[in-house]
Amino acid sequence: MSGKNAYFQLQIKEDGTYLKLFDSEPGGLSLNYDEISNYLIDKRIYEYDKIALGRGIANLKHMTEVKLTSAVILPQDEYMRVKIDEDRMNATCRFYPPSNGGKPLTKDDIVSELVKAGVKYGVDEARISQYLRDPRYCSDYILANATLPIQGKDAVITYHFNTDLTMKPKTNEDGSVDFHQLDIISHVNKGDLLATLSPVDFGKPGIDVTGKPLKPNKVINRVLRHGNKVTMSEDGLSLYSDVNGHVSLTDGRVFVSDTYEIAADVDPSTGDVDYEGNVVVKGNVITGFSVKAKGDIEVYGVVEGAYLEAGGQIILRRGMQGMNKGILKATSNIITKFIENAEVIAGGYINTDSIMHSKVSAKGDIIVGGRRGLVTGGVIRSGTMISLKTSGSHMGTNTVLEVGIDPRVLDEFHELEKHIANLKAERERINQAIAMVRKKLQAGSNISYDKLETLKQITQTSIQLNTQLTEATHKYDVLKLEVEGNAFGTIKILDTVYPGTKIVISNVVYYVRDSLQHIKFIRDRADIKQVPL
Numbered sequence: 001m002s003g004k005n006a007y008f009q010l011q012i013k014e015d016g017t018y019l020k021l022f023d024s025e026p027g028g029l030s031l032n033y034d035e036i037s038n039y040l041i042d043k044r045i046y047e048y049d050k051i052a053l054g055r056g057i058a059n060l061k062h063m064t065e066v067k068l069t070s071a072v073i074l075p076q077d078e079y080m081r082v083k084i085d086e087d088r089m090n091a092t093c094r095f096y097p098p099s100n101g102g103k104p105l106t107k108d109d110i111v112s113e114l115v116k117a118g119v120k121y122g123v124d125e126a127r128i129s130q131y132l133r134d135p136r137y138c139s140d141y142i143l144a145n146a147t148l149p150i151q152g153k154d155a156v157i158t159y160h161f162n163t164d165l166t167m168k169p170k171t172n173e174d175g176s177v178d179f180h181q182l183d184i185i186s187h188v189n190k191g192d193l194l195a196t197l198s199p200v201d202f203g204k205p206g207i208d209v210t211g212k213p214l215k216p217n218k219v220i221n222r223v224l225r226h227g228n229k230v231t232m233s234e235d236g237l238s239l240y241s242d243v244n245g246h247v248s249l250t251d252g253r254v255f256v257s258d259t260y261e262i263a264a265d266v267d268p269s270t271g272d273v274d275y276e277g278n279v280v281v282k283g284n285v286i287t288g289f290s291v292k293a294k295g296d297i298e299v300y301g302v303v304e305g306a307y308l309e310a311g312g313q314i315i316l317r318r319g320m321q322g323m324n325k326g327i328l329k330a331t332s333n334i335i336t337k338f339i340e341n342a343e344v345i346a347g348g349y350i351n352t353d354s355i356m357h358s359k360v361s362a363k364g365d366i367i368v369g370g371r372r373g374l375v376t377g378g379v380i381r382s383g384t385m386i387s388l389k390t391s392g393s394h395m396g397t398n399t400v401l402e403v404g405i406d407p408r409v410l411d412e413f414h415e416l417e418k419h420i421a422n423l424k425a426e427r428e429r430i431n432q433a434i435a436m437v438r439k440k441l442q443a444g445s446n447i448s449y450d451k452l453e454t455l456k457q458i459t460q461t462s463i464q465l466n467t468q469l470t471e472a473t474h475k476y477d478v479l480k481l482e483v484e485g486n487a488f489g490t491i492k493i494l495d496t497v498y499p500g501t502k503i504v505i506s507n508v509v510y511y512v513r514d515s516l517q518h519i520k521f522i523r524d525r526a527d528i529k530q531v532p533l
Helices: 033-042 050-058 107-116 125-133 407-442 449-485
Strands: 007-013 016-022 063-069 079-084 090-096 140-145 156-159 193-198 230-232 238-241 245-250 253-257 259-262 273-275 278-281 290-293 297-299 307-310 314-316 319-330 334-336 338-346 350-352 354-362 366-368 374-382 385-391 399-403 490-497 501-505 508-511 516-524 527-532
Touching: 007 090, 016 050, 033 050, 033 079, 050 063, 079 107, 090 107, 107 125, 107 140, 125 140, 193 253, 230 253, 259 273, 273 278, 278 290, 290 297, 297 307, 314 319, 319 334, 334 338, 338 350, 350 354, 354 366, 366 374, 385 399, 399 490, 407 449, 490 501, 501 516, 508 527
Parallel strands: 259 278, 273 290, 278 297, 290 307, 297 314, 307 319, 314 334, 319 338, 334 350, 338 354, 350 366, 354 374, 366 385, 374 385, 374 399, 385 490, 399 501
Antiparallel strands: 007 016, 016 063, 079 090, 090 140, 156 193, 193 238, 230 238, 245 253, 490 516, 501 508, 516 527
16 A cells, blocks of 8 residues: 655644645655645635745655744634546545644545535445545545446347358359259258347446436347247247248248249149249249249259249259240349350349350359359349359350449339430420410410310320429439449459450440450459459
8 A cells, every 4th residue: 555645734823824734655645736725725715825835845854834824714624525527437535634623524524525515326434434544635535436337238139040141052173063062041840940039138227426327338129020830939039940941031030931842844734833932843844834932942954945033042953944035033042054045133143054145134243163164145244243264255256244233223224214215205295295285375376175175184294204204313313323433343254255255344344355364354443454363
């Protein structure tokens, strides 16, 4: 424990008022002139010998006495000053000794002074008693402490199935997809645990030294949410599957769907398939038929010129020979061996071994790997990245590789362009009709009642067209900023890109004139830059 701080004490004598100065012990703090001055002001001693006081502090050794004034004041009791921290976590007290003839503070006196200063909670009586046993003047004593709040914890939901729809399938050494190990579909059995909730802990409020509550930090409360075919435990902390099927997480809600399995082909014997859950086709999907599923679609055979639409993923263990009729649409990912003469749209990524003469678009990556890794003919559009081995052919097949903008946004942008042009043309036609009728009116021609009604109707139509045009133009301007401002996106050529390939990154175009190998295309401001792999 460090030595006592220096302190001072009023001495009242017949010839005036004095101040006795006591030097600090080793480790203690020296006297502070401002502290003495503030104390004297509190005691209403305004006129005193400041020079003598300053000299006494400067020359202090052990103890000295300074005459402040010839005025004789009344004896002064022991004095304490209370300071409450800005955050009201502590009340700090500083004590000054009584003058000769003054009274010392009692425990009740100290508590009373704390209350007067606004302290209503957390008074440390043991610390007060310690001070009374061994008083140290001009020293800080923390005599009241707040009770800190007990911080709570966010509720945490743990899902016991794959919720990462961006996870890629396993690949073989040659880069092809291993269709025997497709772990991206979360199959479940009846009774399986799907999710558990660690409930929220709101914590416990504290109290500051003025008696006001101290709130714990805000926490996030969560509850388990689910759809049909899922059971929640009585305590609301666990979810279980009621059936064998497939589990998914959509907008924070756990869904379980049954799987509808077709043992052979989708053909005239089955008709079109439209199912709420997942669909597994063990055979082929024949031209002219459709398979729609709210969940995933998995086909073991070949998809011909058919229509497949999935609320989840589409997995074709062989591929699609679309015959320029076939369409694949998935809200999530599409994985297939090959894509030929088809239109393919994915809200996630696309993974395949080859793409030939097809229109393919994905919000995420398009990976064309495997043994061939070939893209020839058609238009391939990705919002993020296209990776392939070979693009085009020796014959100069026209092939478009486009990245950097979500294809759905780009399609909407181009549709708006056409829509705005049509609205403007229609508005011009109506304005001409209105102008013609008004010209006849100004010339004094007689206009029939029917024509006046027609004028009223087309005027109303003109107002509606202007409103539609304003809304469409505003939306177009927003999309234009997004389209022109997106400079991201990469095209990787692991082997060769042949002439006839058109590279598009955002709104910048580059035509391949000569064969290039092992190269990456990126956008560099207003140009497309080639970077060796």
